[in-house]
Amino acid sequence: MPLIGALPQPVTSAPLVILLYVVLTLMIVSALTSVLVRDTLWAIGAFSSSMVLIAVLYLTIAPFLLFAVQLLVFTTVSAALLIGLLRRTTGLGRSTQGPLRRDWIVGAAVVAALLALLVVVLATTSWPIGLIGNAGPGVGEALGTKYVVGLAVLVVILASAALGSGLMLAAPTLPSLRGGGPTRGSGPRR
Amino acid sequence: MNVGLNQLVVASAALFAVGAFALVARRSAIVMLLGTQFMFAAGAIAFVAFGTFGLGARTFGAGAAVALFAGTTAVAELAVGLTMAALIYREHRSFAVDADRE
Numbered sequence: 001m002p003l004i005g006a007l008p009q010p011v012t013s014a015p016l017v018i019l020l021y022v023v024l025t026l027m028i029v030s031a032l033t034s035v036l037v038r039d040t041l042w043a044i045g046a047f048s049s050s051m052v053l054i055a056v057l058y059l060t061i062a063p064f065l066l067f068a069v070q071l072l073v074f075t076t077v078s079a080a081l082l083i084g085l086l087r088r089t090t091g092l093g094r095s096t097q098g099p100l101r102r103d104w105i106v107g108a109a110v111v112a113a114l115l116a117l118l119v120v121v122l123a124t125t126s127w128p129i130g131l132i133g134n135a136g137p138g139v140g141e142a143l144g145t146k147y148v149v150g151l152a153v154l155v156v157i158l159a160s161a162a163l164g165s166g167l168m169l170a171a172p173t174l175p176s177l178r179g180g181g182p183t184r185g186s187g188p189r190r
Numbered sequence: 191m192n193v194g195l196n197q198l199v200v201a202s203a204a205l206f207a208v209g210a211f212a213l214v215a216r217r218s219a220i221v222m223l224l225g226t227q228f229m230f231a232a233g234a235i236a237f238v239a240f241g242t243f244g245l246g247a248r249t250f251g252a253g254a255a256v257a258l259f260a261g262t263t264a265v266a267e268l269a270v271g272l273t274m275a276a277l278i279y280r281e282h283r284s285f286a287v288d289a290d291r292e
Contacts, residue, residue, distance in 0.1 A: 008247050010194025020193040024201040031205055031228050035212040040220055040285075047224050054231055058257075061198070062238045066254045074261045078227065078268055082220070085272045089279040142251040143258070150255070154262050161266035165273040 011060070015121040020060055022117060027053040040090070044082045051075040063139045198239035206232035217286045219275040223268060230264035 011017055027050050034046035055071040143151055205228050212225025234257035240246040241253015279285055 007245070008243050010192040010243060012192045014191070017191050017193050020197075024197070028201065028204050028208065031208045034224055035208055035216065035221060035228075040218070043221060043224060047227065050228070051231070054235065057235065058238065061242045062257070063251065063254045066238070066257055069258060070261060074265055077265050081265075081268055081272050085220070085276055088276055089285075139251040139254050143255055147255050147259075150259055154259060157263060157266050161269045165269045168270075168273045168277060 015117075015124050016060065019117055019121045020057070022114065023053050023056050023060075026050075026114070027057065040086060044079065044086070047082070048075055048079045051078060065139045195239055195243040198243070199236055202232045202236040202239065205229075205235065217288060219271070219278055219285045219287050222287065223271040223275065226271070227264055227268060230260050230267075234260040 011020060030046045030050040030053065034043045034050065037043050037046065052071065052075055055067050055075065058070050059067040209225040209228030209232060212221050212228065216222055216225070237246075237256040237260070238253045241249075241251075241256070246253045275285055278287065
């Protein structure tokens with residue numbers, strides 16, 4: 001089948017290009033941080049920040065629906081699940097760090113710089129209206145018509161995952177053979 | 191200077207590599223699950239990039255739709271994985287996946 005028409009052009013607007021490079025770099029750095037740090041809470045924080053940066057990336061190059069879902073559903077649900085696991089297991093202790101420590105100040109400066117860059121981009125370009133305006137409205141419609149089977153499969157997957165997670169957590173567990181195992185469960189030892 | 195398909199695919203590959211590293215090199219179940227999330231996200235970014243700047247742009251919304259599916263599947267996988275991590279912790283008082291061998 002012959003190809004008709006030209007492919008979409010890359011983003012060339014200077015502020016937007018700088019923002020995209022910053023977002024991509026920070027996304028990789030925060031992903032690496034979440035993988036390398038020893039403290040689980042810090043790892044979850046870095047993971048959430050990289051998910052937020054992916055949402056910002058989607059805001060730039062994808063329909064608005066994807067940005068909203070990535071930010072409000074995927075990031076929030078993932079962080080809530082991880083924090084919930086920590087609360088059930090190791091617990092969330094109070095932070096021993098005060099609000100004016102050096103690393104907090106550095107983090108706040110990075111966030112402020114990113115927000116300032118975002119303001120510059122918004123002020124000097126038509127983004128996000130220009131990009132989203134010609135790519136926005138049809139995704140929801142496509143999901144409801146072309147991809148309706150996939151959507152139904154997703155619902156089944158999500159329901160199965162929720163049901164399976166609930167059952168696994170609620171089911172009584174067997175005592176550990178090495179001792180120090182679970183405290184719940186009343187079934188016979190097998 | 192511009193940002194197009196090449197840059198996004200390279201970033202996607204880097205994110206996938208970070209996830210694969212977490213899966214291979216770390217013992218903590220939580221960090222391994224975070225690695226799988228990064229691998230899912232890397233695939234979604236690649237789909238969106240091809241759907242925006244590549245041949246997928248001819249099929250409107252295809253990249254975004256696949257990214258939505260991948261993200262939702264990733265959340266479901268995270269829910270099940272974290273439940274398994276909670277069970278590992280309940281048994282061994284540790285998130286290490288090879289705690290059974292010690």
